[in-house]
Amino acid sequence: DGGITQSPKYLFRKEGQNVTLSCEQNLNHDAMYWYRQDPGQGLRLIYYSQIVNDFQKGDIAEGYSVSREKKESFPLTVTSAQKNPTAFYLCASSILSGAPDTQYFGPGTRLTVL
């Protein structure tokens, strides 16, 4: 383990509030990803970033925002526009050359909206 850290492990939010999930990696990976994991649905891609200052929407980006100001960091903000934010959120990273699709995952953050 190690290499990718996510914080906090558990997060509680009141309806109408924005909340930011942290993801940091020290693997010198160029690409970073955010997924949402719901029971019975596997992982769904929210946003991804291949280089600093560049990011792209995934399959379920509505209600989320990201930034990539540093190579090591890819924070995810869950906004009040996200209709059903309670879920388990996973961050991942990968190198772009060699085996770009070998993704390394963080431990996850469980977000609960009260």
Add this chain to the structure above:
Amino acid sequence: AQRVTQPEKLLSVFKGAPVELKCNYSYSGSPELFWYVQYSRQRLQLLLRHISRESIKGFTADLNKGETSFHLKKPFAQEEDSAMYYCALSRPMDTGRRALTFGSGTRLQVQP
């Protein structure tokens, strides 16, 4: 559209029995497929990828383009194989870059 289907939510076998975790995909191009595994209280991690044609922890997976399948197999299950297994497909995004599409996962329970 690209899609990965894992038809079994739960697969329960006895120790020493053969295991086959099913994965079917839908993709018009040349597929790149992976199996990821998540053991209890551990992170999701890569188990194997089809281009490597490798055997990891006794598991193998063969890409069958005719049947659009990438089933994960092990001849003799061990209790430590109990975990959640995800099949994943690498696919191009609109940006030209690639991302993974995951199946819904299969929980493997190996009973003593």
